Structures are given as structure tokens and as C-alpha cells.
Amino acid sequence: MKAIVFTEYGTPDVLELKEIDKPIPKEDEVLIKNYAVSVNDWDMGLLEGGDLINRLLNGILKPKIQILGSDIAGRIEEVGKNVRRFQPGDEVYGDLSGKWGGFAEYVCAPENALALKPASMSFEEAAAIPQAAMLAIQGLSDKGQIQSAQRLLINGAGGGVGTFAVQIAKLHGVEVTGVDSPGKFEMMRSIGFDHVIDYEQEDFTKNGKSYDLILDVKTNRSIFDYTRALSRNGIYVTVGGAMGRLLQAFFLMPLISIISKKKICIVALKPNKDLAYMNELFEAGRIKPVIDGPYKLHEVPDAFRRFGKGVHKGKLVITVAHN
Numbered sequence: 272m273k274a275i276v277f278t279e280y281g282t283p284d285v286l287e288l289k290e291i292d293k294p295i296p297k298e299d300e301v302l303i304k305n306y307a308v309s310v311n312d313w314d315m316g317l318l319e320g321g322d323l324i325n326r327l328l329n330g331i332l333k334p335k336i337q338i339l340g341s342d343i344a345g346r347i348e349e350v351g352k353n354v355r356r357f358q359p360g361d362e363v364y365g366d367l368s369g370k371w372g373g374f375a376e377y378v379c380a381p382e383n384a385l386a387l388k389p390a391s392m393s394f395e396e397a398a399a400i401p402q403a404a405m406l407a408i409q410g411l412s413d414k415g416q417i418q419s420a421q422r423l424l425i426n427g428a429g430g431g432v433g434t435f436a437v438q439i440a441k442l443h444g445v446e447v448t449g450v451d452s453p454g455k456f457e458m459m460r461s462i463g464f465d466h467v468i469d470y471e472q473e474d475f476t477k478n479g480k481s482y483d484l485i486l487d488v489k490t491n492r493s494i495f496d497y498t499r500a501l502s503r504n505g506i507y508v509t510v511g512g513a514m515g516r517l518l519q520a521f522f523l524m525p526l527i528s529i530i531s532k533k534k535i536c537i538v539a540l541k542p543n544k545d546l547a548y549m550n551e552l553f554e555a556g557r558i559k560p561v562i563d564g565p566y567k568l569h570e571v572p573d574a575f576r577r578f579g580k581g582v583h584k585g586k587l588v589i590t591v592a593h594n
């Protein structure tokens with residue numbers, strides 16, 4: 272089978288299209304013919320190997336896992352003897368983070384990482400959903416306790432998480448402001464953002480406005496700046512970003528809730544937890560993934576370059592094979 276392989280950490284230049292053996296499923300796994308996969312920030316971190324946590328996860332000097340890609344969608348070809356929920360022919364999708372292997376024509380997955388894909392959802396739409404939509408739902412609902420008529424601000428709004436988050440927020444009747452770069456504003460308005468802010472022109476923590484809920488995918492400011500931009504009883508939720516800022520948020524969380532009525536939360540992703548809910552929303556026509564691409568398997572290095580520049584709109588998706 273064809274796969275995008277890397278054997279050393281580096282830039283997207285180290286990603287190579289190779290012919291390798293098809294994987295063999297273990298007893299509790301299924302073998303999936305993979306039709307689509309999306310690019311996540313985590314793939315980029317593992318490729319670059321720049322971050323100590325990524326190196327501890329995937330090899331200090333060289334990557335242990337050589338095929339990246341977690342969010343996949345495809346059709347089951349074989350099932351291991353302990354698999355109960357699926358059978359050959361089922362169309363499935365899910366987040367295989369920790370196992371990876373998605374930038375390839377075939378991938379093995381444990382059954383608990385998968386959900387059935389609705390027939391009306393394309394493989395590309397399915398591959399866009401898992402990580403970004405779970406972070407959006409878990410950030411807004413589980414941590415943010417989103418409520419109707421609130422004012423929400425999303426920082427880093429035009430990428431994967433933000434484009435799901437605004438659509439979920441609109442189901443709650445919330446007024447949504449998105450912070451990103453102007454090249455994404457037209458797309459952002461078209462999916463429901465009421466207001467947009469260019470982060471190079473305006474600092475939303477210093478413009479005198481306040482928000483009941485802030486969802487942050489960049490965490491590039493001091494926790495005190497975010498706290499200032501929250502209304503009384505407001506909640507700030509980060510899903511990721513700059514490590515120093517995340518550590519500051521983590522250590523100051525208790526202090527901020529003692530000295531004010533504001534709350535600081537950090538999302539620890541529960542992979543695939545809310546896929547059934549996403550299926551419901553999708554089938555009811557209430558949510559639609561925003562797809563950048565789709566690109567082809569041999570274009571994965573260029574797709575990573577595009578992702579690295581941050582110019583993608585929504586989720587960057589690769590079509591691995593046509594159905």
C-alpha cells in the first residue's frame with residue numbers, strides 16, 4: 272500500500288510517499304480501507320519533534336511511529352476475532368491519536384476508537400470531525416457550560432476547532448466573536464460569526480469589551496489579560512496553545528477563582544466521546560464541516576506546509592482514495 276512515511280524529525284520535506292506492507296489487525300482491531308484523513312496540530316508537533324512531550328511520546332532521537340494521521344474515515348475490510356461492534360463493509364470514522372497511521376491507504380484501529388459514519392456524510396466530512404469537533408464540544412459544553420444569550424469569543428477562530436465551535440454555539444443562541452486573520456473573515460461570517468477581529472489590528476483583551484465565555488485555541492496571552500476580558504462570572508477555556516501560557520493558566524487557575532468569580536479551565540481531550548452527538552447534528556443538517564482541500568495523498572507534504580503557515584480555512588483534509 273501507499274503511505275506517507277517519516278523516519279526523522281523535521282520539516283514537511285522529511286515526509287515521503289512510499290510503498291509499504293499493508294498492516295495486519297490484532298484480535299481487537301479492524302482493518303480499514305482508508306478514504307480520507309485530516310491534518311491536526313498534533314501531527315505537526317510529532318513531525319517537528321520540537322516539543323519535549325512529543326519526543327517523550329514518540330521517541331527522543333527518532334520517531335517510533337513513522338506514519339502520522341489520526342482522524343480517518345474509511346470502510347472496514349477485516350475484523351479481528353474479538354471485535355463485536357463492526358463487520359466488513361461498515362463505513363466508520365474516528366480519532367486514532369496514540370496509534371496514528373492515517374496517512375496511508377490502509378490503517379488498523381481498535382473498535383472503541385470508531386463510530387459508524389452516516390451515509391449522508393462524505394468520507395472527507397467525516398475525517399474533518401473527530402479531534403477538532405470533540406475539542407469544540409468539550410470546550411464549550413463540558414468545561415464552558417455554554418448557555419443561551421451569552422457572548423462568546425473564540426481566539427484562533429478560523430481553523431478546525433473554531434469552525435465547529437461557532438456552529439455548536441449558534442445552536443445555543445449565542446452571540447459569537449471570532450479572532451483570526453482577515454483572509455478567513457468571509458468564510459467565518461458565512462458560518463455564523465457575528466463579529467470578527469483581526470488579531471494584528473486589535474487586542475481583544477484591551478478593547479473594553481467583555482465576554483461570558485472565551486474559547487481559546489492559541490493561548491498566546493497572559494492569563495490576566497484573558498481574565499480582564501471576561502465578564503463577571505465569565506469562564507475562560509483553553510484547548511491548547513503556547514506551553515508557557517498553558518502552564519501559567521494551570522498554576523493560576525485556583526487563585527483566579529478565589530480572588531474573582533471568574534473561572535479558568537483547560538480541556539484534556541476525550542477522543543471520540545461525542546461522535547454520536549456529531550452524527551445527530553450532521554444528519555439534522557445543523558452542522559457542516561468546513562473543509563480546506565481536499566488534497567491528494569502525494570500532496571501531504573504541501574498540505575503540512577499550508578497548515579504550518581496557518582492559511583488553511585477550517586479543517587485541512589486529504590482524500591486518500593476515491594470511493
Ligand SMILES: NC(=O)c1ccc[n+]([C@@H]2O[C@H](COP(=O)([O-])OP(=O)(O)OC[C@H]3O[C@@H](n4cnc5c(N)ncnc54)[C@H](OP(=O)(O)O)[C@@H]3O)[C@@H](O)[C@H]2O)c1
Nearest residue numbers: 312427429430431432452470488510511512538539540581
Ligand atoms: N487539549 C487537548 O487535549 C488537545 C488535543 C489535541 C489538540 N489540542 C490543541 O487544539 C488546538 C487545535 O486547534 P485548531 O485545529 O483549530 O488549529 P488551527 O486549525 O491551526 O487553527 C488555529 C487558527 O488560529 C489562527 N491564529 C494564528 N495566530 C493567531 C493569533 N495570534 N491570534 C488569533 N488567531 C490566530 C490561525 O490562523 P492564521 O495563522 O492565518 O492567523 C488559525 O486559523 C491546538 O492548540 C492544539 O494544541 C489540544
